[in-house]
Amino acid sequence: MTTLAAAHADTGDTAWLLAATALVLLMTPGLALFYGGMVRTKSVLNMLMMSFVSIALVTVVWLAAGYSLAFGDDIGGGLIGGLKHVGMAGLGPDSVQGTVPTLLFATFQLTFAIITAALISGAVADRVKFAAWLVFVPVWALLVYVPVTHWVWGPGGWIAHRLGALDFAGGLPVEITSGASGLALCLVLGPRLGFKKDAMRPHNLPMVMLGAGLLWFGWFGFNAGSALGAGGLAAAAFLNTLAAGCTGLLGWLFVEQKRDGHPTTLGAASGAVAGLVAITPSCGSVSLLGALVVGLAAGVVCSYAVSWKFKLNYDDSLDVVGVHLVGGIIGTLLIGVFAEKAMTGSTEGLLYGGGLGQLGKQLVAVVVVAAYAFLVTYGIGKLIDKAMGFRASEDQEHRGLDLTVHAETAYDHGVLGHGAPVSSSVLSPAQKVKSQA
Template structure:
């Protein structure tokens, strides 16, 4: 009599689960880190408002993600690759024994939630100093459902058209996080218009140590963002981790090189911004390129983004904290360069132009970039226009002049709260770099 074959029931891998728990906490920390990064870059009169726009995003996005966002993004496709269903709305059927690969589904859902949170918070930097807080409270949950969730399904969801049908690659969020936030930020800039005194007053960062602290927390959390996307404690996570570190370093050095050559002064703000630019660009490509590719991706982002942040003055859109110049441009660079530097050893199949893959993968990446940027921009523009018509999106001129901390939150960040209220500052006291970059 033959002994019947038995199969062990699927179970969570404790090592993978432990790593993803840590990675989830790291990514959640990125939003407070972003709050400090952005808070240091604004003037004294709106520091708390900037912090609040990030912190309130944690609560707003969490509620809509648990209610419907996760199911629509990662549920079984019901719309031809465009959107998932509502079978798991309210996290229905996802008990502690439910698995996503080797980790609990509830943990995977929470990990992905932290991505959605920081994406919404990133958008706020484009409209710093001039948005109604009440309008932001309405915008964030609706935007998360209409913009972030569909794009996340296209890229990572079961049957999503970008990954499953087009074949474009995005390991950790160049499309759903970086390009979506940057394109959405541009749309909001155009709807709200420039800050009072844009291109006239010196709108310098009020606290550069705070900016550097925020950048450091972002860099720390980014290891969870990228290496955590391997969903396991394995060699791929290790490669993603190293690629993330390398790209952040070359992004920082590339930005400082441009500042030294162009302005004669390598700045603290430039170092922080360059590191973030390199990290943005490596996000989509960390799991597809080798270490050499990561070094080039980061360097390209640091150099190009250092010029891109000045485009707002040329084209007259007030991207207050350089969301467009860093996140949109950096995200495009990192996503497109997958088509150049992707290696089979990392992807398992697809190869970039430099490794014998021809132009095919680059073409797929380009289609994905254009589609996501256009969708995010158009939907955000329409949503912002609707909110502006119904309740007004732009803060009152008097409130903006006085500062949103006092007029909206009845608080000031410092006892000397009048410091940095936006009074004109002679350009003679500013370095060339501060004239170009520190106006954000």
């Protein structure tokens, strides 16, 4: 993300970033619908809740200390920021970050932190204790997301300022951390009941498509907003985002047609998201040609990567590893191939005569961030599991988390309409009235 020196906020840049911030926040409800449609009817509401509660949890943590640690002046050799702005201290309405108000910049960055935490939930859908998730999200945000964000975008962060790796809008702190963390939690929790035996098809594909559409819409704020200004760089990132989403979608459908004999709506949604994931780190570094290739590569590779879980026996419920980790790696590495001086101002990739140097820097950043996120998340998961149990009980998982945890069902004709009678102790007041009518 770029910042320009300026004494006063620019109204045009501020207006654009206000809109971009709202767009990125909308991505989390979009993700909730995307994930909610992909699970079975008995856990739809739980899936929605895991995303929505992340908005509240991460916001509190970010305002209390996260922003200061991520974007405060470096105090740890490029590893972490200071505590000068704990509780957003010293950041009034007249404080400026580049050409936008600092409070707006902090809010924009907050929306990134929110969706990154929510993304992880897709890897462990159908089997997480909701209470454990409430503990995990704020701890993870502080110990994983915040440090990596400082490395990549913070003042003096070692990845940007010492290593020299590029990441325009979040391949490292968003996509790779969520994917690697999702993999770690998959290993902590183990597979769902019936994994590789029972059919676990998406229960509502129109919901999936709606969620994917909202994600795509919000992604324009995610990527183009990362220019932090309403100018040519934002326009280029905007177009690159659209282009990569399209080629990602087409690449995934091509693989499905060739491999399975039919293109699917789930494939179209997943392919678009894969292309958008991959272009996130590179949208401000590559030309339109590069964006088309990045999206296509992600659509093709990720369509194969989602099946790795069956071979390697990790239950990534909604393909967070196959799409976000793999797609994030693809987009981050291809900066070293397709980066153009016209976009970056100085750095050129291998294809444009820049040699292998930048590709090597991107590779180091990918390996370090993925390893850090995986190891710390695995440790957090194990500690929570020992302290309070991270996985829902077998009975809760079998009957569905909606009914057993939230005392609700998404559809009247769903869980409550079939099977054994439901005890009144798990019904909401409204459902009790309905059952007595």
